[in-house]
Amino acid sequence: DAKTTQPPSMDCAEGRAANLPCNHSTISGNEYVYWYRQIHSQGPQYIIHGLKNNETNEMASLIITEDRKSSTLILPHATLRDTAVYYCIVRGMNRDDKIIFGKGTRLHILP
């Protein structure tokens, strides 16, 4: 089973920041938080990952709480092309550790 809990769907107005929450209360000290997204009829796309510090790249920012039990993915200026299913995943550091997907959050960007 997935080790994360996400809302099934969210709406966000185009141009606004989209804030996608994720709970991972059973995360262990050697596990990362990863985010992927899947646009309709495509394979999942890696977005960002982090261990305990906040991270930012050209796609998004990842905010992880101090106790690491939850995180938020932030898309700073959402566009229609950001409409997708967003998956929050907890994964160990070893190369043999699997990715286990849940159902994700379906994000609708509204024009």
Place this chain on the structure above:
Amino acid sequence: GAGVSQTPSNKVTEKGKYVELRCDPISGHTALYWYRQSLGQGPEFLIYFQGTGAADDSGLPNDRFFAVRPEGSVSTLKIQRTERGDSAVYLCASSPHGAGEQYFGPGTRLTVT
């Protein structure tokens, strides 16, 4: 550069037939993964290769499913005696070493009639 490619993009087959699905990973990636995705669900892990060997095949649902990666690059997922319940999108992903992010292909949509 080229991403992960999968062929065919769509495959329709009759119940009981044998199918092969192909995955071409990103050049140089040693890790390769197969997933299966049913409608409305997240991808479900099937098997993971590190080089030529299957490091973890715990996700294969039964012995009708088999995958190979003989030269450590291209992989083929083989399904014998297909059943209607095998209908899904089969996704392949690769990764430089196994840890870190995975790069997914577009998937093969398999329909068993």
